[in-house]
Amino acid sequence: MTTKKSEESSKEFKRPDGRKPNELRKITAKVGIIPNADGSAMFAFGDTIAIAAVYGPKKMHPQHAQNPERGTLRCNYNMMSFSVTERIRPGPSRRSSEISKITEWALQPVVMIDEFQANVVDVHINVLQANASTRCAGINAAAMALAHAGIPMKSLVQSVSIGKLDKHLVADLIKEEEDWEDGEGATDIPITLTQEGKISHIQLDGKISKKQLNEAIELAKEKSKEIYEAQKKALKEVGEEK
Amino acid sequence: MTDRKVVIPGEVIFEGEDYLPGEGTEKRNNQIIAIRYGLAEENKKLVKVIPLSGVYQPRRGNVVIGIVENVTFNGWVIDINTPENAFLSLMEVPRYVNKDDLEEVFMIGDMVVAKINAINKRGIDLTVKLKGLGRLDKGMIININPNRVPRVIGKEGSMISLIKEKTKCRITVGQNGLIWINGDKIDDELFAKKAILHVAEKSFMSGLTDEMKDWFEENKEKKEK
Numbered sequence: 001m002t003t004k005k006s007e008e009s010s011k012e013f014k015r016p017d018g019r020k021p022n023e024l025r026k027i028t029a030k031v032g033i034i035p036n037a038d039g040s041a042m043f044a045f046g047d048t049i050a051i052a053a054v055y056g057p058k059k060m061h062p063q064h065a066q067n068p069e070r071g072t073l074r075c076n077y078n079m080m081s082f083s084v085t086e087r088i089r090p091g092p093s094r095r096s097s098e099i100s101k102i103t104e105w106a107l108q109p110v111v112m113i114d115e116f117q118a119n120v121v122d123v124h125i126n127v128l129q130a131n132a133s134t135r136c137a138g139i140n141a142a143a144m145a146l147a148h149a150g151i152p153m154k155s156l157v158q159s160v161s162i163g164k165l166d167k168h169l170v171a172d173l174i175k176e177e178e179d180w181e182d183g184e185g186a187t188d189i190p191i192t193l194t195q196e197g198k199i200s201h202i203q204l205d206g207k208i209s210k211k212q213l214n215e216a217i218e219l220a221k222e223k224s225k226e227i228y229e230a231q232k233k234a235l236k237e238v239g240e241e242k
Numbered sequence: 243m244t245d246r247k248v249v250i251p252g253e254v255i256f257e258g259e260d261y262l263p264g265e266g267t268e269k270r271n272n273q274i275i276a277i278r279y280g281l282a283e284e285n286k287k288l289v290k291v292i293p294l295s296g297v298y299q300p301r302r303g304n305v306v307i308g309i310v311e312n313v314t315f316n317g318w319v320i321d322i323n324t325p326e327n328a329f330l331s332l333m334e335v336p337r338y339v340n341k342d343d344l345e346e347v348f349m350i351g352d353m354v355v356a357k358i359n360a361i362n363k364r365g366i367d368l369t370v371k372l373k374g375l376g377r378l379d380k381g382m383i384i385n386i387n388p389n390r391v392p393r394v395i396g397k398e399g400s401m402i403s404l405i406k407e408k409t410k411c412r413i414t415v416g417q418n419g420l421i422w423i424n425g426d427k428i429d430d431e432l433f434a435k436k437a438i439l440h441v442a443e444k445s446f447m448s449g450l451t452d453e454m455k456d457w458f459e460e461n462k463e464k465k466e467k
Binding site for chain 2: 231
């Protein structure tokens with residue numbers, strides 16, 4: 001909850017794209033976009049677009065990577081070479097393998113794949129267009145795609161990036177805001193929450209006080225409800241068609 | 243609850259002590275919560291979720307179509323589109339087989355219609371001891387989404403018998419989404435394939451069997467021209 005004082009100060013604060021501090025970009029969510037995958041989804045925050053495809057559960061290959069005790073979740077995050085203005089070199093990079101692992105950890109607490117011994121569930125996330133918050137869009141898309149693939153889950157997860165620009169907390173950063181240099185500069189905090197409001201993933205890039213971090217988490221909880229509604233709507237639309 | 247509704251994982255289906263959690267659901271703090279995406283259904287206070295998508299989940303008694311992947315000393319490993327490979331034991335073949343001549347019965351790459359005999363920790367056991375099961379020698383195999391198989395079969399087989407009658411083909415529908423079609427002419431087989439794919443595509447429609455009757459009338463003429 002934002003206190004009255006911070007609300008007042010944030011009123012004067014202008015974001016580069018004219019949004020309110022706690023306003024997300026327009027959310028677009030679609031399910032079942034990849035016919036050959038077992039489950040698939042697209043999630044977009046404005047012009048940040050991520051698609052996710054889920055394959056499996058299937059037998060883990062190579063055999064030595066199999067876990068006979070429980071199923072494995074394997075995520076792969078990739079940014080398309082054309083997703084940013086300056087072409088990026090295709091293929092895995094330090095950044096993409098880190099985000100793959102982060103996505104895996106963000107989703108692990110909700111997927112119930114213990115009974116799929118020696119099997120693997122593959123999640124492939126591709127970012128078609130990037131304007132910051134790509135990992136959040138990717139996690140949101142992956143959660144929908146996993147549900148669509150019929151994987152048992154405790155709940156969906158919602159991910160949102162909260163930022164601190166100078167002293168102001170804002171939701172859903174864009175690239176321009178990520179590079180904020182005025183005052184205290186920019187702090188980027190991507191947060192993933194489960195339905196119960198528990199944090200399954202949090203990262204912090206920058207400086208922030210304890211008090212403001214708590215405020216940021218509260219803001220993420222508030223915003224995750226909007227994302228949940230979008231995810232729910234997309235999944236139900238596809239279900240009713242059948 | 244008469245009509246089914248679409249639920250997503252984590253959604254509360256019912257609240258209170260009265261209901262029992264069935265397949266695809268879980269009880270948490272007196273609430274029945276869906277753990278899978280699908281249609282929620284309640285029957286005599288038992289709540290379950292029928293999956294709408296995802297991979298094929300094998301069940302005992304299902305007739306499936308698979309491809310022989312390996313020949314071992316006492317049976318065959320068969321790929322039936324499941325994470326677990328299925329095993330067809332030598333004992334489950336309805337004739338005497340010499341242990342050195344396993345390949346004479348089923349070779350690697352053969353397509354087999356089999357029934358799931360048991361599912362245990364080690365995997366899936368198959369049998370071909372019943373009528374209509376065994377190797378497929380001719381005809382064609384097509385693949386559809388396994389979640390749409392019930393629509394292709396129809397209520398008490400109404401849809402599949404309609405297709406069989408109109409196309410004069412022999413058809414076996416595997417629960418895993420593989421369908422075998424065999425007719426006298428290749429044109430009949432292709433026509434049956436077209437009909438089945440049409441059903442799978444339109445699987446969300448109600449009154450689909452009647453719709454298919456019209457579809458056959460329409461397409462029969464085109465085919466004859």
